[in-house]
Amino acid sequence: MERKSPVFTAFVYVCALLLAAVILAPLAWLFVMSISPAADLAAKPLRWWPQAADFSRYAQLLSRAENSAGAAFTSSLRNSLEVAGMATLAAVVLAVPAGWAVSRAPSVGWSLSMVIATYMLPPVALSVPLYMSLSYLGLLNNVFGLALIYLTILAPFTTWLMKSGFDSIPHEIEAAAMIDGAGLLQTWRIITLPLAAPVVATSALFAVLLAWDEFFYALLFTSDQRAKTLTVAIADLAGGRVSDYGLIATAGVLAALPPVLIGLFMQRALISGLTSGGVKG
């Protein structure tokens, strides 16, 4: 066993506290700003802790009164949920057959590699023709148009994850079902998908995170409350003439809540996914 001197132990604890502070301080400040009265945030010297917590901005943003900050926020929240939901559902529907095909017939695997390589392309390389096509099809400023584009961001990742998931299910179980007369769809429904359920869930959550985070295409292809997503709405708030910084912070907290909860929830799956990717190179 390695012996640890008290000095070393103290050093470890100091570093751990420092790391925790670095990670938590900005996040804590975002939350404190969201519940501080506007006067406290404009005070010099700055008041780091509100005298009385003020949650009214949360109510303000989640209210649906017309022409209020809340109307813009709730519509963008709804758009983000719709776009992320549709794109994720479609990405999983495409990923199940494609991931299974690559897992069971490795000779088609090169096509998945090409699909994954599209991740390298900067979105600006596609943006002009996509803008023109969406405009031609009448899909600019439309949640379906945006979801279609997001699908191509999510599907490579979900397919890759599904393929890894199917790899760990023995062929023999499927073969047995097929010998008993089950067709391909029936075999998936009875055998493969129930066994792969955790992977389906992980890849769906991962896809939601990706869609929720997207900004560039949403900025280009949406223009008003009919399709603007949360990321664009927050960028508008941050770059606009809002004088209450607490309101911007509140929008940030609300937008961060779903992905942060998902992140904490799927921590283990996420880390093992990262590592397997890293080890396989």
Add this chain to the structure above:
Amino acid sequence: MSGTWMTTRAWLLMLPLLVIMVAVIGWPLVDTVRLSFTDAQLVGTAGNFVGFDNYAKMLTSSNFTRTLSTTTWFAVISVAAEMVLGVLAALLLNQEFRGRAVLRGLMILPWALPTVVNATLWRLIYNPEYGALNAALTQLHLIDDYRSWLGEPGTALAALIVADCWKNFPLVALIALAALQAVPRDITAAALVDGAGPFNRFRFVILPYLAGPLMVALVLRTIEAFKVFDIIWVMTRGGPANSTRSLSILVYQEAFSFQRAGSGASLALIVTLLVTVLAVAYATLVKKTAGSAA
């Protein structure tokens, strides 16, 4: 069941995915190539064939060279800092101390925070009149007057890099930590018995296990940093005086603000080519590292 039927069926099952990818990515990419040889506008005229004019114009413009250098600085410094901080944090998290599991859980938070929210958060922290950074530094008597961190060309890029690092080093840390936990205990113990100091133990015993996963993280982070758009757009829009303008932002301005689709497309393809060269060079490096570490 015959092999050809398996393969045919596999292609049929791949088909929906491939059709969507070709329609939404493949075809637009080809069309970008076509546009890059025309003087097309974003709205209206289809444009005339102009040969390599757009490429010549873009490559020789001072905007491009300056933006390329800004993007390179941003990518090199932020990725290098993320790697170093990530490995240090992983070495720390690999020690035994109380609260380790909680700290490891916290590392997920910056990663899960949406990029736009992260950018907005730091924009508020750097605010020249009411920002927390100015308040903290003044109250600690480190600066006398409030500064406009994002408003001055001298500090804006550095301020962006700090914000980007804070979001991304925890991911590197988690990848490195997972690799560290794969180092067999008896090997480090043996090195200790043989009298290897902390530096040599890191260099010769631990680093070979880290090299592969870290290379992958390095590749992914560099490509992302080179394509950077979101965080810069939200925090500075490329300003002040274009001092934080990245290549993606330059393309956006050319194609969408000035509506010059043709020259915007040529610029976009130049960026794509740079990223591809970078990725291929890295991929070769990854293969070598993986080979030597195994």
